[in-house]
Amino acid sequence: MSAPRLEIDLDKIRHNARTLVARLAGRGIWVTGVTKATLGSPAVAGALLSAGVKVLGDSRIENIEALRRARVPASMILLRAPMLSQATRVVAHADVSFNTEIDVIRALSSAAQASGRRHGVVLMVELGDLREGIMPGDLEHAARETLGLPNIALRGIGTNLACRSGVSPDARNMAELSALADSLDAALGQRVGIVSGGNSANLDWALGAADTGRINNLRLGESILLGREPLRRSPIDGLHCDAISLVAEVIESSTKPSRPWGTLAETAFGTPPPSADRGDASQVIFALGRQDTDPEGLHAPPGIAILGASSDHLVADSGHDRLSVGAEIRFQLDYSALLHAMTSPFVAKIMRTPAHAEPHDRPRRDLPRGILPRAGRIGAPRSVVSRPHV
Numbered sequence: 001m002s003a004p005r006l007e008i009d010l011d012k013i014r015h016n017a018r019t020l021v022a023r024l025a026g027r028g029i030w031v032t033g034v035t036k037a038t039l040g041s042p043a044v045a046g047a048l049l050s051a052g053v054k055v056l057g058d059s060r061i062e063n064i065e066a067l068r069r070a071r072v073p074a075s076m077i078l079l080r081a082p083m084l085s086q087a088t089r090v091v092a093h094a095d096v097s098f099n100t101e102i103d104v105i106r107a108l109s110s111a112a113q114a115s116g117r118r119h120g121v122v123l124m125v126e127l128g129d130l131r132e133g134i135m136p137g138d139l140e141h142a143a144r145e146t147l148g149l150p151n152i153a154l155r156g157i158g159t160n161l162a163c164r165s166g167v168s169p170d171a172r173n174m175a176e177l178s179a180l181a182d183s184l185d186a187a188l189g190q191r192v193g194i195v196s197g198g199n200s201a202n203l204d205w206a207l208g209a210a211d212t213g214r215i216n217n218l219r220l221g222e223s224i225l226l227g228r229e230p231l232r233r234s235p236i237d238g239l240h241c242d243a244i245s246l247v248a249e250v251i252e253s254s255t256k257p258s259r260p261w262g263t264l265a266e267t268a269f270g271t272p273p274p275s276a277d278r279g280d281a282s283q284v285i286f287a288l289g290r291q292d293t294d295p296e297g298l299h300a301p302p303g304i305a306i307l308g309a310s311s312d313h314l315v316a317d318s319g320h321d322r323l324s325v326g327a328e329i330r331f332q333l334d335y336s337a338l339l340h341a342m343t344s345p346f347v348a349k350i351m352r353t354p355a356h357a358e359p360h361d362r363p364r365r366d367l368p369r370g371i372l373p374r375a376g377r378i379g380a381p382r383s384v385v386s387r388p389h390v
Contacts, residue, residue: 001348001350002348003247003248003249003287003328003348004246004247004248004249004286004287004288004292004293004341004346004347004348005246005247005347005348005349005350006244006245006246006247006338006341006342006347006348006349006350007244007245007246007247007330007350007352008038008041008043008044008243008244008349008350008351008352009240009242009243009244009352009353010043010044010046010047010351010352010353011047011352011353012240012242012243013044013047013048013051013224013225013243013244014047014048014050014051015051015239015240016051016223016224016225016227016239016240016243017031017033017047017048017051017052017053017220017224018051018052019238019239020203020220020223020224020236020239021051021052021053022052023207024206024207024218027206027207027212028212028216029197029206029212029215029216029217029218030054030055030216030217030368031052031053031054031055031217031218031219031220032053032055032056032057032077032196032217032218032219032220033045033048033049033053033055033056033057033220033221033224034056034057034058034079034199034219034220034221034224035048035056035057035058035063035067035221036057036058036059036060036063036079036221037221037222037225037335037338037339037342038225038342039063039066039342039343040058040060040062040063040064040066040067041349041351042066042067042070042072043351043353044225044351045067045070045072045074046072047353048224049072049073049074053074054074054075054367054368054371055074055075055076055077055367055368055371056072056074056075056076056077057076057077057078057079057219058076058077058078058079059078059079059080060080061078061082061086061089061090061093061094064076064078064093064094065089065093068093075095075096075367075371076093076094076095076096077094077095077096077097077098077122077371078090078094078096078097078098079098079219080098081097081098081099081100081101081104081124081132082097082099082104082107082108083104084103084104084107087104087107087108087110087111088111088114088115090108090111090119091108091111091112091115091117091119092111092115092117094119095119095120095371096119096120096121096122096155096370096371097119097120097121097122098122098123098124098158099121099122099123099124099146100123100124100132100133100134102142102145102146105121105145105146105149105152106149108121108152109149109150109151109152112150112151112152113150113151117151118151118152118153119151119152119153120152120153120154120155120370120371121146121152121153121154121155122155122156122157122158122194122196123139123142123143123146123154123156123157123158124157124158124159124160125139125157125158125159125177125180126159127159127161127167127173127176127177128161128165128167128173129160129161129162129163129164129165129166129167130164130165131160131163131164131165132160133159133160136176136180139157139180139184140183140184140187140188143157143184143187143188144188147188154192155193155194155370155371156181156192156193156194156195156196156217156370157177157180157181157184157192157194157195157196158177158194158195158196158197158198158217159173159177159196159197159198160198160199161173161198161199161201161202162198162199162201162202162230162231163199163201168201168231169197169198169201169202169204169205170205171205171210171211174197174202174205174210174212174213174215175213177195177197177213177214177215178195178213178214178215181195181214182214192214192370193368193369193370194216194217194368194369194370194371195214195215195216195217196215196216196217196218196219197212197215197217197218198218198219199218199219199220199221199222199230200218200220200221200222200223200224200229200230201229201230201231202218203218203220203223203229203236204229204231206218216368216369217368222335223236223239225243225244225338226241226243226244226333226334226335226338227239227240227241227242227243228241228334230335233334241332242332244333244338245330245331245332245333246288246293246298246330246331246332246333246337246341246347247328247329247330247331248286248287248288248314248328248329248331249286249287249326249327249328250284250285250286250323250324250325250326250327250328250329251285251286251287251325252283252284252285252325253282253283253284253285253318253322253323253324253325253327254282254283255280255281255282255283256280256281256283257277257279257280257281258274258276258277258278258279258280258281258317259274259276259277259278260273260274267308267310268310268311269290269309269310271308274307274308281317282317282318282319282320282321282322282323283307283315283316283317283318284304284315284316284317284318284323285313285314285315285316286313286314286316286329287312287313288309288312288313288314289309289310289311289312289313289314290309290310290311291311291312291344291346292312292340292341292344292346292347293333293337293340293341293344293347294334294336294337294339294340295308295309295314295337296336296337297333297334297335297336297337297338297340298314298331298332298333298334298337299331299332299333299334300316300329300331301329301330301331303318303319303320303321304316304317304318304319304329305317305319
């Protein structure tokens, strides 16, 4: 079998998704299943839908287009604010998009008019992480502008935390988002449908004792795929942390000094060279490098210590065990390593699922409030699509 390769256990992903969907439903929160770390994989999307996820989200319109080509039967949200240059594609393939700029929403309106479609908009609010979002004091104005545009439906508001600056979701900022929804209700004379509190980093708050207020949606990717919460990378009780693993092959195994010799300068990637002299070591090289994954995000099995990496080589100390050339070792990944490995064309992607696994159910009609069913042009009957093979 080809290496390096990602081995993706769809049954474990399905279990993780089903567990989180059930836990959050008890708190009045529905889940957007995020497919971006898997490049919009139809197989992973099918596992999410069969687990009770009703809506899929992705940051790249290219991934959403791939899901549409695979005829995955779900409503889809573009999670990153659309580029002006892609407004027509966004309207054609995404039911809803997250937005912060009125000029972009105007472009979406024009594209929707031209195609006879109706496009949903969620306005993102800045609550401290300083990635994207409308400042709270400007939200009402943006909402009124959005409501005035033809072929555009204001579907709700949302925020993103714990990403650029690591600001944790908590009772204070989640209460602020709820208060903003209440304020918009009063100002606009209509109820805000979607109130999206954030991503996997929200789980500690959402499943804790605090009142969830108006928050009725979370966008979950990392917690489903890797079974961990992002704030401390801690395993989530009851979830699989090994649903995805990275397998690499040994291409050199030898005994070498642990300390380099000669005049030292910067390494190829600017990292400091090793300095400690630990004597001779059992050094192995894997056919895996920075062009394939993020080496700092790999977790080796017990007995193997990662020493460093270049573009194409991962160097490790195998301790007392001398690994043979051609041997394969399985690494666990964090989110960064997964994202890089999934994007690399040099890493094979192997989907695994039990032979008895059933295809996911047909899409449910009871979509969360504020989500448009996929209906194509305005007035057209809802299209019937086949289920993807999982």
